[in-house]
Each structure stands twice: as structure tokens, then as C-alpha cells.
Amino acid sequence: MNRPDTGSDNGHVPTAKKKTTVSATPERRRELLNTAAEVFAAQGYNATTVRRIADEAGMLAGSLYYHFDSKESMVDEILSTFLTELWDGYDAVLAADLGPRETIEALVTESFREIDRHRAAVAIYQKESKHLAAQPRFGYLTESQQKFEKAWLGTLERGVADGAFRADLDIRLTYRFVRDTVWVAASWYRPDGHHSPEEIARQYLSMVLDGIARRD
Amino acid sequence: MNRPDTGSDNGHVPTAKKKTTVSATPERRRELLNTAAEVFAAQGYNATTVRRIADEAGMLAGSLYYHFDSKESMVDEILSTFLTELWDGYDAVLAADLGPRETIEALVTESFREIDRHRAAVAIYQKESKHLAAQPRFGYLTESQQKFEKAWLGTLERGVADGAFRADLDIRLTYRFVRDTVWVAASWYRPDGHHSPEEIARQYLSMVLDGIARRD
DNA sequence: TAACCTACCAAACACTTGTTAGGGAACGGT
DNA sequence: ACCGTTCCCTAACAAGTGTTTGGTAGGTTA
Structure with missing residues (x-):
């Protein structure tokens, strides 16, 4: 992410780097x-x-x-590592070129998998990213957030145009709604629970897509 | 609209009053x-x-x-004042003895009104309550959270028994889902926006109850 | 005028914070 | 035996922290 030598890992080339x-x-x-x-x-x-x-x-x-x-570079490495892996998953989903509904389902499921693997990092990201992003060192947080918004908002818009999603809702409100409902789960999720990430994703998707009210 | 001074020291629940x-x-x-x-x-x-x-x-x-x-007593007073007003509203809703769906609607609407009036306090509550609650001074945070869970979970259960809500969902998951979707709004809500609290509540309820997928 | 109260300032205190410098034990390679 | 590396410790530093103490200008009351 912002790490200087993101290329191939553990390059043994004696770079002119200081002792980092x-x-x-x-x-x-x-x-x-x-x-x-x-x-x-x-x-x-x-x-x-x-x-x-x-x-x-x-x-x-x-x-x-x-x-x-420094203490700062610890949280930096924690967050950038997490975001790198997150976008590996997201990009794979987006590249699959699914329909809007299927894309949302895949993104949500992938998100819960990331929460499962990086619970702590996600919690940190949620609490601290807002004021960390102010520092230039953490500029990638803002970048990631914009990319995030683009992917989700675009999918929702496609879904509305496509007829998969309701057209009578404020789409930005819907975006924040879906985004938040997914990520706040990191605050209470415990991997030792009986719910697998996929099971939680299934239930969340069921609520978000179909609502909690009983249909007649 | 500024609120008329509450006169008697609006005894905020928690703090023992010593010579402050x-x-x-x-x-x-x-x-x-x-x-x-x-x-x-x-x-x-x-x-x-x-x-x-x-x-x-x-x-x-x-x-x-x-x-x-102390600095601590500042945040104490901020949070306890907020919670006192919040429960004034909640208790009024619960006392009205509405049906499950109507209760949920009223609670959500009331919540967005509180976010509108106490945006900062809600944001603080969300970020800090978890580790503040560890200190005995902030025990009322835990109490409030339990009361909160009881009210919402109870209403959801009534709704399932009553047929208003779906029976195939994990009810604790649903509770956290509804709770979080409401309160995270404080992180992006700006009172100068074009959405009134009631309008936001309407849209949120529409999503939570009926889902974002189009019905046929 | 005198006493008193309110709301602030000026200056310090004790402590915690992130961070650094120097050193040393264990170990492997040569 | 020597060197170098790895990984940690000891001990400190400077800046920043919440908080306290004593003082004081201005208003109100007696």
C-alpha cells in the first residue's frame, strides 16, 4: 500500500534504504x-x-x-496489510462481472470473511481511520474509501437501473446503510461463535434484500 | 429551538453528587x-x-x-445527559403499548430525533462507551445498554410471535442489525442536510422492514 | 466603603507519553 | 577464536498530559 517496496516481497536486493x-x-x-x-x-x-x-x-x-x-508505523502496517488483502478479494469479485444483486451478495460475503480474518484490523479501521486519514501518511485510507464508495454505489445504481433494487430509495442513504450494517459487525463478531462468516452473510443479505417484516 | 432550562438540576442518573x-x-x-x-x-x-x-x-x-x-466528569455529564433524554423518549414510546411493528417504527424515529439533537454525544457514546463502561463510574452505560437490548429484543420477539416479523431469522442477529443500522448514522449525519430526522427514519424503516430488493 | 462572589489567568506540579542510546547475551558461520 | 547478527534490556530524555494553587479584575450586595 504505502510501503515503499511493495513489489515482490523479501527482495534481498541491498537497497540504499536506511536501516528500517x-x-x-x-x-x-x-x-x-x-x-x-x-x-x-x-x-x-x-x-x-x-x-x-x-x-x-x-x-x-x-x-x-x-x-x-514508531507506534504510528505499527498501526500503519496493520491497516495497510488489511486493506491490501481486502482489495484482493473485492477486485476478484468485481472482475467477475456478475449482476448487481449477485455482486452485492458476493461483496457482503467477502466482507464478512475479511472481518473473520482481520477482526482487530477492521475494528481499528472503523474507530481510527477518520482522524488518521487527516495525516498524509494515511492518505491511502481516503483512497480506499473512495474506491469503496465507487464500487458499492455503482453496483447499487446498476441494480436500480436493472430493476433488481427498488427505485424509490435515496441511493446514497442506501449505500451508507448497507456499508455500515456490514462493517459494524466487527464490533461484536467473535470468531469462536457458532456462526460462520458465510452464515452471517446469508442472514444479513436476507435482511437487507428482503427486509425483516413478514411477507404475505 | 433551545430548550427551556430544566429548572431543577435535571438530576442526571449516574454520578454521585459530591461537592462538584x-x-x-x-x-x-x-x-x-x-x-x-x-x-x-x-x-x-x-x-x-x-x-x-x-x-x-x-x-x-x-x-x-x-x-x-476533571476531564472525565465532562464526558460523564455529556453522556449521562444524553442518555437521560434518550430514555425519556424511549420510555414514552414503550409506555404507549403499541404493536411490535409500530413500536419498532416509533423507536427508530425517536432514535433519529435523538441523533439530530445530540449528534456529538451519540458519536462519543459509540466510540468510547465500550472502554468507558469498564470504569465503575460509567456503570450506567452498561445498565442502559442492557435496558436497550431488553426493549428491542422484546419487541422483536413479540413481533415474531405475532406474525409481524419473519420467524426464520436469528433474532439476536436481527437485534444487532437493527440497532447498529440506526446508531451508526450519527457518524455521517449532518443536521444541515436536506433530510429531516423523520425522513431518514422513514427510509431506514423502509429498508429494514421491506428490504432493498424490488418486489414483484 | 467594605466584603463577597463569579469567572477567569498565570505558573507551576507530578506524571505519563513515545522514543532513543548503549550494551549485552545467545548463536551461527568461518 | 573471532566476527557479525539477532533480539532484547537498562536507563534515560524531552515533550505533553491532567490537575492544582494562588491571584485578580469586575460586578453585586450590605
Whole structure:
């Protein structure tokens, strides 16, 4: 995403980069990012101290700076990694060129799968992206949000023109409605629950598409 | 329309009243709470410094402590005031003893009215209530949430038994769905928009009850 | 005039924050 | 045996945090 060398991973080419504290084994790095994401999601980014993260990881605060060069770059890497994977899935769906209704169904299902895999990252994204996006470093958050809106709004418009969706609704309101109902699930979703992401997606889609009132 | 002063200290539910620096004219106090709420909502509670609030109010940080005895008690008063008014509205709806569908409609409409009047407080509530509720001082947040769940879940259950709502949906999932769709609106709602709270409520209800897919 | 209250300022305090510098133990390669 | 790397610790720093203390201009009351 915003990482300088997004190309092929682990390029061993000795770039003229300064020591960006990159471990040879990114294994521990990911471990630490996971615990950091968990704490960020639970307490909020600003309320989380690096000492708390280090504590949770079984080390001291200063030691974190061997792996990362700032608290900010931790949340940066968490969010950009998540968004990269998210768009891998979304782009695949959009490239399939399905009908409007099927596209919505696929996007919702894919979203719940991402929530399942990146629960913490999604929670962080929801809470913090708004004021993080103000910093130029996190410009990709705004970009992603615009791309997001374009994909969903476009699909909804196609669906209205196509007759799949109701034409009497404010389409921007509908967009926010669908978007929010999907992503807020990250705030209560627990992967150990009995609902699989696909099952939750099915029920959500049933509500969003057909409503909760009984039909006669 | 500004509300006529409630006269008797609108005893907000939660906080134990000790010797709190209470002004003779609560007017300035409310002014300060409004600006504080605005900053809290925009930046997040932890990311907001008392110096920033004071700056926005045109005074110095220490001066705030003439009106309030801590930053925490500011957000406390903001949230408890909001919840008190919210439950005034909810209790009136519930006391009317309407049918399940009409109750849901009335609750949703009332919710959007509250969002209209307390946009900042609602935004704060959504972002911060989760970790604020951990402190005993904010126990009323948990209480309110339980009361909330009871009212909504009960109404949904009545509606299923009654035939107004579909019986094939997971009712807890439906509850979270309806609850979230309503309250996340506070994150994008702007009172200067062209939609009145009632109009937004109408569209939301239309989507939640009947779905966005076109019926044949 | 004198006492008093309101609403603020000025300046500090104690503490927490993210971050850095230097060092050292373990380990593998040569 | 030597070197280099990896990964962490110890100990501090400077900036920022919420909060307190003492003071004071202006208005109101007696």
C-alpha cells in the first residue's frame, strides 16, 4: 500500500534504504503486530501505550523499536496489510462481472470473511481511520474509501437501473446503510461463535434484500 | 429551538453528587459542554486534550477546572445527559403499548430525533462507551445498554410471535442489525442536510422492514 | 466603603507519553 | 577464536498530559 517496496516481497536486493529495522524473519514481526492490533482494537489507538503492547508481548517498551520505528508505523502496517488483502478479494469479485444483486451478495460475503480474518484490523479501521486519514501518511485510507464508495454505489445504481433494487430509495442513504450494517459487525463478531462468516452473510443479505417484516 | 432550562438540576442518573463545582448559572456550563462534546466527537476522547477544549472555548486549560473537576466528569455529564433524554423518549414510546411493528417504527424515529439533537454525544457514546463502561463510574452505560437490548429484543420477539416479523431469522442477529443500522448514522449525519430526522427514519424503516430488493 | 462572589489567568506540579542510546547475551558461520 | 547478527534490556530524555494553587479584575450586595 504505502510501503515503499511493495513489489515482490523479501527482495534481498541491498537497497540504499536506511536501516528500517526489518527482521530477517518476519515471523516475530507479525506476531507482534497481531498483539498490537488486538490491544489497539480493544482500547483504542490513542489510549494504547507502547508499554502496554510490549507488556502483552512479554517484553519492554523500548524493545519494540527494534522491530518498528514508531507506534504510528505499527498501526500503519496493520491497516495497510488489511486493506491490501481486502482489495484482493473485492477486485476478484468485481472482475467477475456478475449482476448487481449477485455482486452485492458476493461483496457482503467477502466482507464478512475479511472481518473473520482481520477482526482487530477492521475494528481499528472503523474507530481510527477518520482522524488518521487527516495525516498524509494515511492518505491511502481516503483512497480506499473512495474506491469503496465507487464500487458499492455503482453496483447499487446498476441494480436500480436493472430493476433488481427498488427505485424509490435515496441511493446514497442506501449505500451508507448497507456499508455500515456490514462493517459494524466487527464490533461484536467473535470468531469462536457458532456462526460462520458465510452464515452471517446469508442472514444479513436476507435482511437487507428482503427486509425483516413478514411477507404475505 | 433551545430548550427551556430544566429548572431543577435535571438530576442526571449516574454520578454521585459530591461537592462538584456547580455554577450558579448553568448556562456557561452547558456552552462549555457543547464545545467539549464537539471536540470529543471529532478527535476522540483520549486524543482530546483539555488545552484543546479550553482553546476552543477561548480560555486557558486551568480555567476549565472552575466549572468541572476533571476531564472525565465532562464526558460523564455529556453522556449521562444524553442518555437521560434518550430514555425519556424511549420510555414514552414503550409506555404507549403499541404493536411490535409500530413500536419498532416509533423507536427508530425517536432514535433519529435523538441523533439530530445530540449528534456529538451519540458519536462519543459509540466510540468510547465500550472502554468507558469498564470504569465503575460509567456503570450506567452498561445498565442502559442492557435496558436497550431488553426493549428491542422484546419487541422483536413479540413481533415474531405475532406474525409481524419473519420467524426464520436469528433474532439476536436481527437485534444487532437493527440497532447498529440506526446508531451508526450519527457518524455521517449532518443536521444541515436536506433530510429531516423523520425522513431518514422513514427510509431506514423502509429498508429494514421491506428490504432493498424490488418486489414483484 | 467594605466584603463577597463569579469567572477567569498565570505558573507551576507530578506524571505519563513515545522514543532513543548503549550494551549485552545467545548463536551461527568461518 | 573471532566476527557479525539477532533480539532484547537498562536507563534515560524531552515533550505533553491532567490537575492544582494562588491571584485578580469586575460586578453585586450590605
